[in-house]
Amino acid sequence: MIITIRFFAGLREALNQSSLSLELAENATVGTVLQRLAELYPNLPLTGLAYAINRQYVTLEATLKPNDELALIPPVSGG
């Protein structure tokens, strides 16, 4: 299956792109994606993040479905 990952702020700058499509096995979790990203981009700062699937906060254990949008959310600082 294919999912879309979105990057913001420092993460977007570190990666120099705001989104990425990734091919994953069925039942892949958020954790699976993070492992894959760590392999693809060893220098990417992947600590301290929150995660959202289709704009809802989820945990590392959440499983992904085809065409899901996974957002990696660095510590927010709005307001």
Add this chain to the structure above:
Amino acid sequence: MIITIRFFAGLREALNQSSLSLELAENATVGTVLQRLAELYPNLPLTGLAYAINRQYVTLEATLKPNDELALIPPVSGG
């Protein structure tokens, strides 16, 4: 000496006037004025008031000087 007394809100309406000049003996206090008003206007509601001389809150014991402005202040309800 002569002082001016100012009335507001319910007190002004009860008296049907917003100010009054009163002739007083030297060293008269706010309490003296209240006694005099109670004699002059037996039905005037003089309880629960605060007092100000020349726009500063004072107590019943405060003494008046010639030309002072004494305000009788019913419970306030601004805001």
Add this chain to the structure above:
Amino acid sequence: MQAFLVTETVLQAEPLRALVADAGHGAIVLFEGVARNNFGGRATAFLEYEAYPEMAEQQLALLGQQAQAQFGIGKVAIHHRIGVLQIGETAVLIAIGSAHRGAAFAAVAWLMDQIKLVVPIWKCEHWADGSQEWVGQR
């Protein structure tokens, strides 16, 4: 624009906001006390405010100084309307500029409590049934 004012004219937020703005402020709080259509559930037709205006302005300025000292806010301005107010019109307007928001929130709550305790302004409820009553006085 006077920072502490008692006036018969309609209150406007924007000039008061401008008065308390500052490049070092991260927070601006505006509070409006508004004439509402009931008091304790009883229907109100309109309100009427009376003031001892000279003393009320002095007291508002004093409260502003105390709020600055006590909460460390930057700038503060308070306008109070008097006369007849229709439902929905603003009776009191407080503007606070502050480096940080916590101080501004604490100060605005304190200021409203104090205004209702010490500033010589009185509200008369003109009830929908045609009767009227000075609030807090019997």
Add this chain to the structure above:
Amino acid sequence: MQAFLVTETVLQAEPLRALVADAGHGAIVLFEGVARNNFGGRATAFLEYEAYPEMAEQQLALLGQQAQAQFGIGKVAIHHRIGVLQIGETAVLIAIGSAHRGAAFAAVAWLMDQIKLVVPIWKCEHWADGSQEWVGQR
């Protein structure tokens, strides 16, 4: 006017105030988070905000609903600006209409705390020395 909005255009208080006004409300609170000229004493040239806009608007609306349920306020609206902000420009604007002021004060403080915890918006400080930094991220 949308009650919960993330936008690149300048925020305006008056339309938001109108959105939360109601004849039964005695209190209107407006809070503005403003771009200030320093952060922790270090001089700021300007700010830049980035959002995950679709999710940020959802989260703002959710916080608004929670604030209504939790504090009993009447109406609430929140706009957040993104893009480049000059010093003195408003980054976030919260408007609350409430029967009583206590609920509005409690709600606005809670909303700002929550916005800074859960709404996917990020601030980049562009320091006066030319360097830049995403706040809270190293």
